[in-house]
Amino acid sequence: MKKTLIFIIFCIIGLHTFSQNEASNWYFGENAGIKFNVFTGGVTFLADGKINTREGCASISDSNGQLLFYTDGTTVYNSLHEVMPNGTGLLGDESSTQSAIVVPKPNEPNIYYIFTVGSNQTNTGLNYSIVDVLANSGNGEVKNKNTNLITNCAEKISAVVKDCDTKSIWVITLSTASGIINRSSLLNTFYAYEINGTGVNSVPVKSTLPIDIFDSRGYLKLSPSGTKLACANVTSGLYLFDFDSDTGIVSKPQLLNINNINDKPYGIEFSPNSELLYVTSTNDFFDRTEPSNNNIPSNHNSILLQYNLKATDIVNSQVILDSRDLYRSALQLGPNGKIYRSLSTTYDIGFNGLGAINNPNLLGTVASYQHNAINLGTNNSTQGLPPFIASFFNEQIDIIKNGNSTSYLPLCENDTYTLVADIIPGSKYIWTRDNILLPESDFDLVVTESGAYKVVIEPLGNVITNSCGLPQGQAKIEFFEYPQALDATLLQCDLDLSSVGITTFNLTEANEMTTNPSDDITVTFHNTPDDAISGINAILNPETYENKQPNEVLYTRVTHDLSGCFETATLILGVSNTQVPTYTAKPICDEIDSPDGINLIQLEPYVTEIANTLLIPISDIRVKFYANLNDALLEENKIQEYRNTTPYSQFLYYRVETISNNECYGINEIELIIDKLPEIIENQTIYYCLNKFPETISIDAGLISDSTNNYTYNWLHGERDYEIQINQPGTYTVAVTNTNGCSKTRTVIVEPLNTATFSTPPYDINDFSSNNSITVFINEDSQDVFQFALLDEDNLIYRDFQDSNVFENISAGIYTINVKEIKNDCGITPLPVSVVGFPKFFTPNNDGIHDTWQILGVSSMFQPNTKIQIFNRYGKLIKELAPLGEGWNGLMNGNKLPADDYWFSIRLQDGRIFKNHFTLKY
Template identity: 40%
Template sequence: MRQLILFGLIGLLLGSVARSQGQANNWYFGGGAGLNFSSGTPRALTDGSLYTLEGCASISDDDGNLLFYTDGSTVYGSDHSILQNGTGLFGNSSSTQSALIIPQPDTPGIYYIFTVDAVTRVGEVHQGVNYSIVDFTSNPDGIVRDKNTRLLNYAAEKLSAVIKSCDDNSVWLVTLSSASGTQTTVNTFYAYQLSSAGLNTTAVRSNAGFNSNDPRGNLKFSPDGTKLAIANAADGLYLAEFDSESGQVFNTQRLTINGSNFAAYGVEFSPNNQYLYSASSNNADTELGAGNHFSSLIQYDLEAADISGSQVSLNESGYFRGSLQLAPNGKIYRALSASYTEGLNYLGAIENPNAAGLAASYNDRAVNLGSGISYQGLPPFNQSLFNELDIIQNDLSSTELSLCDGDNYVLGYDPVSGASYSWYRDDVLIPGATSNQLSIRQPVAASLPYTETYEFRLDPNDGSCEKVGVAEVTYYAYPPTVSRISLIQCEDAATADGLSIFNLTEVESTLTGGDTTFEVAYYQTIADANTSSNPIDPVGYENTTPVETVYARITNPAGCSIINTIDLQVSSTTANTALLEGCDLNDTGFAEFDLSQADAQVLGGLTGSYDVHYYPTEEAALLEDSALELPQLYTNQTAYNETVFARVENNNACFAISTVELNLIPRPDFSLAAEAIYCAASFPEIQTYSPDYTNLDASRTYSYEWFPEGQTTPYLETNLPGSHTIRVTDVNTGCYREATITIIEEEIPIIENIEVTDATENNTATITLSGNGAYEVALDDEIGPYQDDLYFDGLAPGFHILYVRSKNGCTAIAQEFSIIGFSKYFTPNGDGYHDFWQVQGISAMVQPGTVIRIFNRYGKLLKELNPLGQGWDGTFSGTNLPADDYWFSVLLEDGRLFKSHFTLKR
């Protein structure tokens, strides 16, 4: 038998589905937009990662905790990062319903994402309908597997789902395609069954009853699963019936829109399944900019004999197209956009979708999305989530009811002919409760707030499914009744007229008994308080007479209120002014003050128990706003001089307000060199280091202390390297300044090496020194010039002296070195100049084992010289040899061999 009512499952199944609306608690859509419905009233979310012009889908767990969301291409987890393997799905953000997420029935942790691509362009490659699985059982953060498993090669941009039947927890996933599943003309419904065993990929097919070439627009089930609404954009709006047992679609009819062929896009059913809503527009050309569109929001009565004739226009405006979506709070929300790519930062809402005509109450600015932007899409869900009976019927919430202590309330639903009824309280059957209404009252012994859940079951007794309604009822205590409250404020400094400014919230904890769930509003007259009219701002309220009465209306979460009176009085008593001085530690005019040190000055002469609090301005002190909290030290905000205000209280009543002057005292002004040199060669000689005290105020008295020595002289005497700190303190104020000098012990330099390159046309020497000082070097002259560069070139053969000295004047050392070389000529004429030829740079310490031989041009050995002797005098066997070129061979002790010639001149 065809099942007309799908939601009311029996036993545990009924209870689990009835409480699964939390799956729809979080929406992510548009440009970074989101909503949370956990409190009934939608709260804007701006933490999402989604940017989509149309398609999107979200899913939460039964308790309303976000699990993941998608635009049909990328899957984002609850932390808004991409799930593992969560990219490349075959949906498309420009597809009307690019994705739909369905939990696998009776299979915790497994979720199917059904996707459909954008198919508005003829001839393009289509990805059709696919499914992917998000698995939380193998990865607690979720992983996408079985990605892009194909169901259809082509489909319209439509997906919708509903539970199958009363005794079967499986779900139908329905889409629209062609008979072959490949053509671009859609005329066939495909219904796929998802159960605990998985997805049956063999679809139930139904003739759509129309042929459409426009795949855009929503496909929606009625919450009870008996009807389907199909928006085919420019090809029209259609309504069909659905047999949930077989999965067949039948009795399709076309509905007119304003008597014309407006492009249908958004569709949705009322929670009571009686009304259909359509959002349509003249958007045949999607490239038109803002200001070129016209849209209408229409209600149809599905119980009317002429459904098209029952239409009522709820709104007509210049919007582009937009989706409609039923929410957990029983309202229908409308996506709003100005054009295809221009969004808006708010959503419209049908506030009472179960009401006929204009009583449905459309609100065009229902939800401010903050920084989020609405385009054309809203996330679809399994429509069965919204098939609950509204047994509260107060136009506020269909599932939650707040009552006050002692209230009576009647839950119920319109009577249905031939039906039978039963009621449950906290899952326990209420004996004798067989009417369509139930009067409830808070249990006598209940401790408030107290919550209980009522469940109403309606059995039509016509073979169709049982229907259910659930109400979570919370009873709240009335606000406490208190006697007249006196709020005593201090006189402000402007005039002594008994007037001041008040922070009325100072008495709020007394009015509410500390219960933060109570709301408090303030009024000047009892009439305004009784009618909640003309509330006053409680912070900064200015009394008009020295003694004045205002009124506080305290309201509990159920809306029950009491009114209490507050007598405003002004105290003209005074307290002492105070002065605190602080040392200017950074020479910028700022210091840290312990404001509590002013307490004794402020309270001087007062007897009794008083509290003192400090504020940056007089107004802040009057309103008790922005207190300068203790025990934290306060840093003045104005350089060198500042006034803060002390508020003196007696039993939380303002006694007086006085000033506290904060003055900055300069520190002793002196300077000390950052570094000094102590010559290691002078140790253990004592040296004196003195700061520059030129700027010290000679009229004041100072003390001196050096650390770590403990010396108390203005100067330091030491022979120890390291850091030394002096503290100079103004004896009268205690302000001090510290300075540190680092004494560096400069070591005596050590010549580690003199590396020479000799016997060449350009003889060089490279010096290597060790030591921590700043050294400079000179060659052959102790006076200089000195240089930093440790390299010399162009050196003459022979012996040289290297001089090394400290730039700081600490010490100087010297060392001789030699350059081996050979003279080009000699003149043995006895004049005392160049009378002998010898290899230069050899000594008893340098290459003494060198072998030197001299030959004539014919290779005859003439002389073997002693390398340490005077040299060759130009004779052979006592006879002077003639002027000529002579040859030599020099084998240095280090193994180097040189051969060349020189000239003997006569």
């Protein structure tokens, strides 16, 4: 039926189910996503996705290309990447090939249906849920969830616009004739459900066909024209069908054998003109006994095939476009007319890129497959990509006809351009700009204004070329002003006056003088004005251009990148003959924390110093600093701070320019000097003998070398001399400063010290043993400032001064311990001690040696009330001795006792009792 003009205008303006922009945002894989520019077709990756899915996913945008929501078939996320209210528990499955597809409700732009299918493990069937994108303050809400249509079906779903008249849409899936699937079920029936203005018609159109499909895995795709249906089944082969978009009937099955060992088809897609079919097929390697083998990339191989659907023998038209180690791959047509391929290296491991078929309407390898064409940042593609209503991608008439595949055309101000539709004799042409009807009715239209242009052709004899019934085309036209291009002079320094004005220029330094630089402006330099106008023979290395003669003239071309609009201007290369001297900067002080002569040096403070030296007003000078001469000459890699690499001295380069005329005044070296800090002993601890107060001791600023006259000294207590006298403990701090003002601080801690004082008890004695010992205890914490000596009872040195406070292997007797303060010679403190013991034998023969036996270490000071008894071997008391007496001479009642061992018992005054024996010898 022929459409009326009013209806045609309504159709092209109001049909919201036919818009490539609704496929502008894709979310898939491991939090991966991409966005298509609605005008240029460019693709950028998105890093904000929330779904992490092995296969199933779906997304939808509005007619302007703004994201509405996306899902993995179980959870729905809104444009803010938040879970929608009631948006969980949908009956899809992330491991289902096509877990979901989104379909708008005709004539209700805020209502969308999410159709879901489960996996062959879950068998949840075909269900749909309803999303109201205006609910929840415009962030969307799932209103009704999981309305069932089929109890069980394959992991496949596709959709296409039915017609422009009713705006209805077909949603189609594959099931059994009975709708019930088990492991032995034969998938042979297509179920097509119509979605129209009243909602989802639950009564399907069934097409039962003589096909043998037992595998529910693999994609189902309708062609953009709505006339073909392709079904990939991993273990059951690839089928091609005819589809009647008026009735929803699937017919004429054709098995397309894959002439390759990788004969397990998974991903499929039609070209935009619906004349070519693309398929990915794999070896479908899967090791259930050793799962780790599934994550070895070399175990998986995938091929990308093209079939010519116009060929007499479609099977033998197949061409392999790519073969490599990959797992299953989905194929999906994009709004820019390219087909994208998911990349999964193994069963579980994705890859952060997408492949692309750049020219899918072309036969053979000129279709141009590009592997890893789209970078996904840090996120990964896995097996699946989001499916869309096939009609979104129905090829439109190219009305721009400039050799590019996009519908966007940038033009320059005051330009005119003619949009040309296909010439169909006797047809009517309805042109609009920004949805406003234009008076033009011919096949071409001259445009002079920016806007979104569309044409719909009402052919003679009702020629139908797409699923909406009418040929149509569109173009986004945008006019741009010409960029600014100004004549300029670039003045460079002449480092070698003998070269007569020949030097090296960084031509890009002229960009700011020539135009207003921006990200969408490109400036090129040319040797002739014709080259600049034609945009050819641009100077290849403008950053290092050597002029051929003084005051050489070049020609600049300033081009707006998007539109190509350009202007030209002249650039004169002038050479300055002024010079600046080598400059030695005022020394800076070495860093306190790491005094190694390597500092982070701030260069800005030297600008004023240099200006004063050159006698140029600081308001008219610009000084820049560079690490090397080449950078200074070409004004590249300017530095504002620098960490020197040569200790204590570094040569950089400074460039002087005058601001008023942008003249390079000169370039030369600047020497940076780092002054060493005073070499001092920074911290020291000494002692003051309190017992010598008010005597003074001297402390000083601790210079290790150099003359004290080269520094100034500022003691915290106010003194200004190198050496000061003190007689009080405390902390004394002095700042030592050299002639360049570099300072270092020294701290002298004076701790109090006195002669030793003893603890209670003052010592510990281990006597009457084979290893007698004495340990001395003093009160002072800093015991290391004392030494200890042991004198016998005749005040002779028994053990000379030692650092240890322990004396071992001491003979029994009376001693004096001397404790000496050694740090500051505060004095000696004596301490008498007694070590009790006994002789092992005695010989009473009157030779003056060992003539008597007596306890040792007892005196009028130590243990004077000790009781001593001597027994023979039979226990008879022989003698009681006075502890301070001369001892026993071996007589009893005036008679000599025989040589023998005799026993003794000693009770010391402190209560200790010792018993042992000794020998009487003659």
